[in-house]
Structure formats: C-alpha cells, structure tokens
Amino acid sequence: MTENSKIVQRAEQAIEKKAAYGRDIDLSSFADQSEQHNAIDPQEISDQQKKSLEAIGVDVSGANRSGTFMQMDHSVVHCNVTNDGVEMLSIDEALRRHGWLMDYWWKAVQPDADKYTARAAIHQEHGYFIRALPNAKIEFPLQACMYIGQEGVVQDVHNIIIVEEGAELNVITGCATDPVVNKGMHIGVSEFYVKKGGKLSFTMIHRWGEEVVVRPRTGVVLEEDAQYLSNFICMHKVNDLQMYPTVRLAGEGAVARMNSILVAVPGSHMDIGGRAVMDVPGTKAELITRSISTGGIIINRGHLLAGAENVKAHLECHGLLLQKDGVIHAIPELEARTDNAELSHEAAVGKIAQEEIEYLMARGLDEEEATATIVRGFLNVNIEGLPESLQKEIDIAVNEFSFGKGA
Amino acid sequence: MLKIEGLTVAVNGKQILHNINLHIKPGEVHVLFGPNGTGKSTLISTIMGFPKYQVTKGKIYFHGEDVTNMPVYERAKRGIGVMIQRPPTLRGLSVSEMVEICSREKVDIEKLARYVNMTSFLNRAVNDGFSGGEIKRSELLQLMAQNPELLLLDEPESGVDVENIALVGQAVNYILERGTNGFERESLKVRREHRHKAGLIITHTGHILKYVPADVAHILFRGTLSCSGNPQEMLECIGHQGYEACVSCGLLEVRA
C-alpha cells in the first residue's frame, strides 16, 4: 500500500469524527464541485475584486512581493515567483516533482484528527507549496490568496511551507470570499516546517462572507534555533470559525510567537486557540490575543505545554466587549511537566473604561472618536521583529476597523 | 470668562456642592483651598462637564454661553482644559499621539516636550508606569498643546518632588501666558496688557503659588465656597489657624 493510500484509509475512518471544539458542521450542505476557473492575471480582475484582495493584504501589482499564488474555489488561477531563493508551486505539482515531499505530507497535522482533516485528506483540491532554499533570505513577502468565488462551495486545500536551514521567509496569506458570495466553507490544512536557524513570518488575514464556515488546521514544527512568528487577523463577519494551531518546538532554542487580532460582529462565532508544545529545553513561546466583540461570540483558548527544562512561555488574552450582548470567553491553560519551566498567563476581559473615554473627551474628542482611539490602542499589539511591510498590512486592517463602521 | 451661579452638584444622588457662586474674569488666576473631601475636585470636574457630576441647580457660563449641560468635548473645544488628579493609563496610545489629539492647531511636539522634560516619554503609552511627577508633566504637555483659555488644575504639585515643582510652575505659566520664562516675542508689559487666559488651581499646600502668581483665593469648606481673598494672606491664615477657624473668621464675604 502506498504512503498516500494509508493516509486516505486513516482519513476514511474519521470521516464522521467530530472536532474537539466548535459547532459540528454538516459537510453535505456544501457543494463538492466547483466550476473550473481559467488562469487569471491579477492585474486584470475587476476593481471590486481588486479591492477585496487588497483588503486581505494582497498586493495586486505584485511589485512588493516575491511571488503570488492564487486559488479560486478548486482552481489554481495564478502562481509565479520572482526570487531564485524560493520555490512556489501548487501542492499537487510539488508532489509530482518532489518525491521527498511525502516526508512532510500529513506529518504536522493528522489526517484523522477530525472530519475536516479527513475531508481534506480525501477530497483535497490543491493548496500551495512554498520552500525557501537553504540560507536564502527572501526580502519581499510571498503572497498566497485563497478565494471562494462560487456560492455554497466547500474549498479544501492543503498547504506546506518549508523553510530550509538558515533561510528567512515572509508569507502573507489572504483568505476571502467574492463580494457576491454569501455562503461557503473553507478547510485549510497547513503544515509548516522551519529547519535549523530558519525563520518564518506568517501573516494570515481573513475576510469572509456572512455565512461562511471556516476550519483551518495548522501544525508547525520548529527545529533547533528556528523562529516562527505568526499573525492572524480576522475582523469581519464570519459565520463560524474554529481553529487551534499547534506549534511543536522540537529543537533547542526554537522560538514561537503567535499574535491574533479578532473582532466578532453580531452573528459571528469564533473559537480560536493556540498551542505551544515545548518538549525540548531552552525553547520559548509567546501567544498573544486581542479580541473585540461588537455582539459576536469569541472563545479564546490557549495551551502552553512544557515538557522540558528551561522552557519559557507566556499566554495573553485580552478581550474588549463593545456591546453588552457579545461574549468573550478566555480559557488559558498552562501545563508544566517539569519543575524548571516558566509559564505565565494574563487574561483580562471587560468593557472600555468610561474614565478612559472621558479623559480623551476632555482633550476634545467626541465619544465616538474617543472610543475608536481606545480600540485602536487596544489592538495595537507591538509585534517585535515583524517586517515593516507586514506591519503596514496589519495597521491598515486595524485602522479600517477602528475608524470605520466597526467601532 | 467663567461665571458660576447658584451651582448645586450631586454625585450618585448625594449632594456634594451647595449653591456655589464664582466669577473668573479674563486674565485672572484663582486658587481653591480646602480640606480633603470637601468637594474641590467635584467643582473642577463639574466645570469640565464629566457626566457623573449631576448639576441639580444653578448654571455655568463660559464666555457668556450656558455650558451647564454641554458634553465634555464641546467644552474642551470651546477652550476649557483640565488636569485631573489621577488620569487613567491609556495602553496602546503613545504620549505623542495623545499630544497630537490635544492640539487644536499644529504644534511642535518635540519643542513642547523639551519644555517639560518629556522628550524621552513621547513613545511611551500614556501614564503607563509613570511616577506622580511624570504624570503631571505629561498632563501639562498635553495642556500646552491643547492651549485652553480656562485652565483647571487639580493639585498640580501633588506627588511632584521639589526640583520638578519649578518645572510644573513654569509650564502652567506658559499656558497661562504668565511669568517671565519661555517667551520669545512679546515684552512683559505687552503681554500683561493682552493676556486673557484664566485659571482655577486647586492646591493643598500652596507650593505652586511660589511659581504661579494668583489673583484671588477661595476656601471651599464642606461643599460651600466660604471665603475669598488674597492668596498669600489666606494661605497664612489656614497655616496658622486651620481651615475651620479661617473660614469662621469671615475675612471677606463670598463674591458673586
């Protein structure tokens, strides 16, 4: 039996398996098939589509990017890379070219973890493969865009990023639905491997349609002295989003930092976790979330697991309720299996302090401006080591929320 | 500039200030003395318009306009500026962004910051981990940018060490266009003739008076303005005899 048929077989056993968290989704309520889309030139899409791509961090001109991957529904519609130090392909093409890719295929995420991973293992339609060659320092980010363009379709992708020894890579992923799409589902399996001394900055911006259900399944493996920096931003309505990305710090000196900025509007349900598994001495992790509810529900989980000496990790969930019918539920977990680990957490959930608003009003801001200013400050997570271009994407998203209709 | 008539104020339904009458004319600086818990902060906060202070009777006029029920920011826009006793911390907002917010016109933030020795704080979050003196300097920096016509200060010297009191006084004079420091353009005489900025300063100790010349002092006692007169004279009286005796000596009747 081939490696892949074993994987599919495992997946088949799990096709009904409910996920540990999140509402159970009836996969049969979405369309399996989508129409085939032809290759497109990002510069020639409609202005409205351009706008929705820009809103998720896509540089349509590609001028400030080292490469662009675009998938619409089940079709890869664009894939090009302009830097010799990095490879970017559709995952199927990569599997054909690189026999060794099976060593990474379903190694950081289990195919039988739940019905969504099972579904992706069986039905998977493309996804991207990105690999930074040893010691390559890729200055401009690569961008990958996952786009749902057809009403009611389920998009299931499998992505792999490999950062070889000593390489440095920035990836921006934007996920969105076409403005005309209301309902759909996205299942994204992502496996990231950062080798010795490598560095991966990964920024993911989501902007879905009102009735879209999203189940990302992410596993990251860090070798010795590897660094992983992730930023996840979802500030627009999504029907139901559940994820629990897990980083395994498998080499001494590995460092992971994960930041999330979440906004749940009325009708949104987000169940977002983050886990750092530190089984090797001298590893460090920091998981920081800022969540805002304007009427939606946010469950913010976090789990730090220290299984080795000299491990240091911090978990932080701060939530702001801007409407009284919203819910923010922080569930931080610290688990030390050695007496020589330093784990801490900080959680604070509440509404904006009236005295802060009044303080700003006494300086001349009206109530709305004062609220927006405080919200902006709240979301202003200072992300160390983030490339300027990525910080800009985040600032744009945050500004748009706090000074737009959001607040 | 500021005229208060028959002002009665309650907090959480409890009456704190009773029938206050006060008139501050353009160019005047008034000080407000009084024991703890007597309602001094309440008076300043009511003039600024913070919502938890309910005016149950009386009126507040600013430049002849009835501002009694006006929202805080409207009063700020009309030229009232306040330094409250314990401003909150604003995480995620830097001092320089805050100064920007305060500025009604374009200001040179660096220059103002140098004036109150705050240049190294410009990138820090507002009041985050600031010492007592640093909070006051940061407030004054904001107020210098805001440039109000009526300056309300609630115990500007509290928590400030001796060296920094002079700095605080200097910044207050800058805003009030008083004193002799920090002016480049006009002569003292011209300035005195034209100055119209007014202030109301709450002080417990009177230390600030060494640096900021004041015109009139009042004692607020148990929620009532009980006495007005020469600031130095009154400070001495309080120092020697205490508030209660000083109030009962009847120096001067309350002026409307």
Ligand SMILES: Nc1ncnc2c1ncn2[C@@H]1O[C@H](COP(=O)(O)OP(=O)(O)O)[C@@H](O)[C@H]1O
């Ligand atoms: N939020 C509040 N609720 C109830 N009483 C208050 C509140 N704030 C102030 N007070 C009361 O009002 C009185 C005056 O307080 P304040 O104006 O702060 O006095 P001062 O500044 O002269 O020390 C005090 O008795 C104080 O306890």
Ligand SMILES: [Mg+2]
């Ligand atoms: Mg007081």
